[in-house]
Amino acid sequence: DRLHEKGDVADELALVINNTITKGGNILIPCFAVGRAQDVIHLLYRLKTKKAIPPIIPVYLDSPMAASADKSLLKYPEWLTVSQKECTQMFTGITINQDYDGTGQIIRQKGSKIILAASGMLSGGRVLEYLKHYLTNSKNTILIMGFQAGGTRGRALLNGAYELKIHGQYYPVRANVKEIGG
Secondary structure (H helix, E strand, O other): OOOOOOOHHHHHHHHHHHHHOOOOOOOOEEOOOOHHHHHHHHHHHHHHOOOOOOOOOOOOEEEEHHHHHHHHHOOOHHHOOOOOHHHHHHHHOOOEEOOOHHHHHHHHHOOEEEEOOOOOOOOOOOOOHHHHOOOOOOOOOEEEOOOOOOOOHHHHHHOOOEEEEOOOOEEEOOOEEEEOOO
8 A cells, every 4th residue: 555665775775874874873774584684785785885885884683583594595596686696795794693692792882883683663572672772862763664564663663753662661762763665
């Protein structure tokens, strides 16, 4: 029941990332572990290669399921529309965290970074830990790049919620909330 925008997703993504980095913030991209995460990783790889975003900006994928999907793509390159070489290169440019303790280390790391974490609709998973830390800071951006069903935290953010309840506690929404469709 919706039409996808016709604009260039890569250009929009670069703009959001560069604006956030300029402010010294972090970019949190809640994403679905299989499919969407890999699409976004490929977009980030292309943007870094073209220097549309700083090539040195750290990118973290924090999802054990997404990490497993990544391994499958590398094992079966015939499933892809990109070359095996490009697929290998795009995954070498990111840090994959599969350990919950690593989540805290990523959060505590100083400097701007891009984090992809599941779940895509902010309904559970490690993305909630990042939300607790990044939602209250106006330098940060929560970037929604997938469908958000009614009743989810993701939909609430897109509808302009001023606070979100996470693990029984309310967090004010001060981060920038952006959406890129397509």
